[in-house]
Amino acid sequence: MGLFHEPIKLDLPGADISYFPSFLTDNDASILFEHLSTKTPWKQDEITLFGKTHPQPRLTALYANNQNSYSYSGITMNPHAFSVELKQLKQAVERACQTTFTSCLLNYYRNGKDSNGWHSDDEKELGENPIIASVSLGAERFFNLRHKTDKTLKHKLLLEHGSLLLMQGATQHNWQHQVPKTSKKIGGRINLTFRVII
Numbered sequence: 078m079g080l081f082h083e084p085i086k087l088d089l090p091g092a093d094i095s096y097f098p099s100f101l102t103d104n105d106a107s108i109l110f111e112h113l114s115t116k117t118p119w120k121q122d123e124i125t126l127f128g129k130t131h132p133q134p135r136l137t138a139l140y141a142n143n144q145n146s147y148s149y150s151g152i153t154m155n156p157h158a159f160s161v162e163l164k165q166l167k168q169a170v171e172r173a174c175q176t177t178f179t180s181c182l183l184n185y186y187r188n189g190k191d192s193n194g195w196h197s198d199d200e201k202e203l204g205e206n207p208i209i210a211s212v213s214l215g216a217e218r219f220f221n222l223r224h225k226t227d228k229t230l231k232h233k234l235l236l237e238h239g240s241l242l243l244m245q246g247a248t249q250h251n252w253q254h255q256v257p258k259t260s261k262k263i264g265g266r267i268n269l270t271f272r273v274i275i
């Protein structure tokens with residue numbers, strides 16, 4: 078774990094979101110980025126949205142300590158067993174969040190053209206009020222939040238190299254999030270979202 082900093086709690090109605098800027102040291106985050114970018118069995122799934130099928134605009138991989146699959150946007154992901162490196166990170170995240178996780182979904186945004194569209198993490202296998210811990214490595218990307226019913230409520234934060242974002246409580250009921258494309262010339266970003274998949 079990096080230097081200890083108090084998390085920044087976002088003041089958004091109906092959400093419980095905290096941000097830990099330097100969860101990992103810069104150096105640990107860089108070592109982990111290099112390891113994961115080359116050693117992960119990345120794949121690009123075909124997703125179905127509004128009846129249309131197209132390649133997902135990023136690469137993904139699922140890891141878990143159980144066999145439970147995860148389905149969203151018409152795809153079903155089956156998990157790999159956790160590597161030593163991911164087990165270590167999982168433990169550090171669990172200490173910071175005071176929770177245990179079963180699974181980790183990895184996203185690899187290869188450049189600014191890769192993205193993640195508006196959604197809530199509200200699949201039934203995540204349970205009623207999911208706690209999701211999201212570690213960011215590599216290029217900084219914006220993370221946008223918008224309220225589902227009150228369209229005047231929105232927020233944007235920059236997810237930095239080595240940071241941890243924690244979403245819990247009613248967040249997924251009331252808010253959607255996205256990682257938009259950017260026209261900036263940027264390198265790759267890896268995001269790891271630790272979840273409980275039952």
Ligand SMILES: O=C(O)CCC(=O)C(=O)O
Nearest residue numbers: 182184193198256268270
């Ligand atoms: O890349 C991110 O920061 C967000 C990923 C995400 O929202 C997801 O995998 O559900």
Ligand SMILES: [Fe+2]
Nearest residue numbers: 196197198254
């Ligand atoms: Fe998400």
